[in-house]
Amino acid sequence: MSTIPAQSGSSGDTPLWKKYQAANHFRSKEEEFDACKLGMWLFLTTEVLLFAGIFVGYAIFRMLYPQAWANGSSYLDWRWGGLNTVVLLVSSYTMAVSIHHAQLNNQSALRRNLLITVLCGAAFIAIKLTFEYIPKWSAGKAPGGSFFNYPFAGDPHEPLWWGIYYCGTGIHALHVVIGMSLIFWVYLKARKGHYGPDHYTGVEVVGLYWHLVDLIWIFLFPLLYLIG
Amino acid sequence: MSQHAATADGNEDMSTIDHHGSHAVGGHHDEGSYLSPKGGMISTMWAWATTIDHKKLGVMYLAAVLTLFFLGGVAALAVRVELFQPTTMVDGQITGQVFQVEGGAVSAGHAIYNRIFTLHGAIMVFMVIVPGIPSALGNFLLPIMLGAKDVAFPRLNLLSWWVYVIGSVLGVVSIIMGGVDTGWTFYTPYSTSTDWDVYTRVVLMIGAAFVLGFSSILTGLNFVVTVHKLRAPGMGWFDMPLFVWAIYSTAIIQVLATPVIGITLLLLIFERLFHVGIFDPAIGGDPVLFQHFFWFYSHPVVYVMILPAFGIISELITVHAHKKIFGYRAMAFASLGVAFVSFLVWGHHMFASMGEMASAVFSALTFLVAIPTAVKVFNWVATLYKGSIQFTTPMVYSLFFLFLFTIGGLTGLPLGTLSTDLHLHDSYFVVAHFHYVMMGGTIIAFVGGIHHWWPKMFGKMYNELWATVGACLVFLGFNLTFFTQFILGTRGMPRRYATYIPEFTDLHQLSTYGSFILLLGFLVHLFVFIHSLVAGRPAPKNPWGGLSLEWEADSPPIEHNFHHEPLVKHGPYDFETNVPPHWDPKDYPIPASNFTAAKH
Numbered sequence: 001m002s003t004i005p006a007q008s009g010s011s012g013d014t015p016l017w018k019k020y021q022a023a024n025h026f027r028s029k030e031e032e033f034d035a036c037k038l039g040m041w042l043f044l045t046t047e048v049l050l051f052a053g054i055f056v057g058y059a060i061f062r063m064l065y066p067q068a069w070a071n072g073s074s075y076l077d078w079r080w081g082g083l084n085t086v087v088l089l090v091s092s093y094t095m096a097v098s099i100h101h102a103q104l105n106n107q108s109a110l111r112r113n114l115l116i117t118v119l120c121g122a123a124f125i126a127i128k129l130t131f132e133y134i135p136k137w138s139a140g141k142a143p144g145g146s147f148f149n150y151p152f153a154g155d156p157h158e159p160l161w162w163g164i165y166y167c168g169t170g171i172h173a174l175h176v177v178i179g180m181s182l183i184f185w186v187y188l189k190a191r192k193g194h195y196g197p198d199h200y201t202g203v204e205v206v207g208l209y210w211h212l213v214d215l216i217w218i219f220l221f222p223l224l225y226l227i228g
Numbered sequence: 229m230s231q232h233a234a235t236a237d238g239n240e241d242m243s244t245i246d247h248h249g250s251h252a253v254g255g256h257h258d259e260g261s262y263l264s265p266k267g268g269m270i271s272t273m274w275a276w277a278t279t280i281d282h283k284k285l286g287v288m289y290l291a292a293v294l295t296l297f298f299l300g301g302v303a304a305l306a307v308r309v310e311l312f313q314p315t316t317m318v319d320g321q322i323t324g325q326v327f328q329v330e331g332g333a334v335s336a337g338h339a340i341y342n343r344i345f346t347l348h349g350a351i352m353v354f355m356v357i358v359p360g361i362p363s364a365l366g367n368f369l370l371p372i373m374l375g376a377k378d379v380a381f382p383r384l385n386l387l388s389w390w391v392y393v394i395g396s397v398l399g400v401v402s403i404i405m406g407g408v409d410t411g412w413t414f415y416t417p418y419s420t421s422t423d424w425d426v427y428t429r430v431v432l433m434i435g436a437a438f439v440l441g442f443s444s445i446l447t448g449l450n451f452v453v454t455v456h457k458l459r460a461p462g463m464g465w466f467d468m469p470l471f472v473w474a475i476y477s478t479a480i481i482q483v484l485a486t487p488v489i490g491i492t493l494l495l496l497i498f499e500r501l502f503h504v505g506i507f508d509p510a511i512g513g514d515p516v517l518f519q520h521f522f523w524f525y526s527h528p529v530v531y532v533m534i535l536p537a538f539g540i541i542s543e544l545i546t547v548h549a550h551k552k553i554f555g556y557r558a559m560a561f562a563s564l565g566v567a568f569v570s571f572l573v574w575g576h577h578m579f580a581s582m583g584e585m586a587s588a589v590f591s592a593l594t595f596l597v598a599i600p601t602a603v604k605v606f607n608w609v610a611t612l613y614k615g616s617i618q619f620t621t622p623m624v625y626s627l628f629f630l631f632l633f634t635i636g637g638l639t640g641l642p643l644g645t646l647s648t649d650l651h652l653h654d655s656y657f658v659v660a661h662f663h664y665v666m667m668g669g670t671i672i673a674f675v676g677g678i679h680h681w682w683p684k685m686f687g688k689m690y691n692e693l694w695a696t697v698g699a700c701l702v703f704l705g706f707n708l709t710f711f712t713q714f715i716l717g718t719r720g721m722p723r724r725y726a727t728y729i730p731e732f733t734d735l736h737q738l739s740t741y742g743s744f745i746l747l748l749g750f751l752v753h754l755f756v757f758i759h760s761l762v763a764g765r766p767a768p769k770n771p772w773g774g775l776s777l778e779w780e781a782d783s784p785p786i787e788h789n790f791h792h793e794p795l796v797k798h799g800p801y802d803f804e805t806n807v808p809p810h811w812d813p814k815d816y817p818i819p820a821s822n823f824t825a826a827k828h
Contacts, residue, residue, distance in 0.1 A: 023382075024377060024378075024788075025371075025376060025377035025378040025380075025382070025458070026457075026458075031457055034457060035380045035381075035453050035456075035457040035458075036381075038452075038453050038456060038457065039380065039381060039384075039449055039450070039453045042449045042452055042453070042483055043449060045483060045484065046445055046449075046483055046484075046486070046487040047487070048487075049484060049485075049487035049488055050487040050488075050490055050491045051491070052487075052488065052491075053487075053488055053490075053491030053492060053495065053521060054491060056517075056521075057495070057506055057517065060514065060517060061506075061514075064514075143498075143502055143504050156512070157512050159505060159511065159512060160505055160506065160511075160512045160513065163498075163504035163505060163506055164506070166504070167494075167495060167498060167504060167506075171491075171494075
């Protein structure tokens, strides 16, 4: 992002978003904004297809070994999953609101909502680790068919269920962490005044990514926690 | 997306450049060639390593791809040398085995053979053919052909280059550690159980393919956005050169198919490291699921390999025959059609593991691929009809392509037919078919394309005579190497075997001789390229008389490609109505006696 000094006036007072110029190879800021959005949508398509592998694996093994899937699902507590769903939905709301405030030039509301979004992401990971991963792990409910044995298992195919569970939620959790980092970076830039009504590409694009992370959880939650 | 998509109006105006005031290039102007060094050697190297210029990235990809092509080619020659004679045991003496382990059994030598053909396959597929044309020529040409200054996301482009480098290094490290013997397909459960002594090699090689996939996705994404957003004023969708259409279709496959191999390889790595048993039947998984996932990517990806080659041939044939392409829209839609059908045919790699109904459906869908590809071949031939054909190296390569690709395509039909596939699958017939398409198609078009755009990329002409000699050697060697393999396949020679029954010896030896003629041909090309860089005559702006926008840029182009943003007033193939800009027929390396541009 090349910024050039403002045309006139005291450049110290002009907020950075007013000084923003599109990169040299774009004809206008609008064109750059559209290109970035299209790029992110394409990237989201690849993310959906990445998770599609997990979902197809889930569907096939569920069909083949329904009992193992029912048993596996019964070890999960839907209340923690539900709480995390609420946490993510709230974060999606604050993310959408951030874009709104960037468009209206409400700088403090923009910063506040971005920060809440990051904290929600952190809360999601904390709940996941404290109440789900760590207790299960210490109870021997870990991924892997030959490093661990499953004395509690009622069906020989339960290790497979744990494999899908850990791969699906684990890769999703990684996306949450990446999303949080990106939003935090946007937050730092927002503090310097990079975003405003004329230029909020970063908030918009990272927001799109965050909504997808949310959406994937919306599919993982019922599949893993609710249907047995 | 259509704010500047005013279509060309068929204006007979000869000039294509309009000094377009309102869109004048802003900011700093560097009018020197993109190749001219800045400062000392260290700073020049640093400038190249951190460049976001699509042209420099394209040249770096080209260098890397050609180097890896050499590495993969040496492995192929090693395979052919081993197959020169069958391995036999007479009185405890092993004869005919090249990779013999000192004091070891025959099987130890065969294990080395397995690693070498895997090395050949993995390098050629993941590091050469998939990224080859889109990343090297596509990066260099796509923005110029669109009249843009760069791709939509130049820094992302730099990232995908370095991701490609990291992936290739991982693959090469895995080879240095001793190599992988799974074949390039990594089928489970073999790939999750082989080499437990130093199991990291398999993980490294799979990791390399995963990382290279990332590079492929980012490049594809970048190209799709570039085509949508950065076309020059006046360039509508149907004013784009067909090379751009081909790269666009390729990019769509790259974006939509690669994530699936991403998750598959990731799960395979988890399986290898943590025993998450999704694919290994010993721990509850399903190996056929792996094959479905693998081919859901890897079948579309063979069209990632061949589609850009189609694009190159469309450019080469039109420019070197000075003839408007026959059926422009049919060509553009055939590219998209191939991309679409490519997603529906993965099951033909698993006829043996599916039910009858599913096999029949996949067989029928497979035949659909023949329609758009045949449309293309017929259109190229129709384009040549009554054209002013000049037998330059690019044209010679185009004609070779038509010949070889047609054989490659037609031999795909018996493989898609259930009853014949039963006999031919996993035989040398498949090997020969694949090489006729991938090498006779993609590599031949790639080398032809390198010659066509060489003057533009490096600003130097190459020696036409010696380049043609090299091309003919490649053609001869290629056919000798692989046509024999069709015959071997129909007689029952199975693929991936390190030895064979003595009856096959003659054909195998012919094939090996052919592979060395192939090597000779490529060495001739190498020397032609080096000679051109050192002592080639400076290239004019438009040596071949092309009409697409890259021929309006300098040779080599300036850093921002064009001095002024071009305004497109005619289609890329309107040779009947337009004299190519900056063109003097005397520039043609072959004397053109009765040859004028607008003689039709």
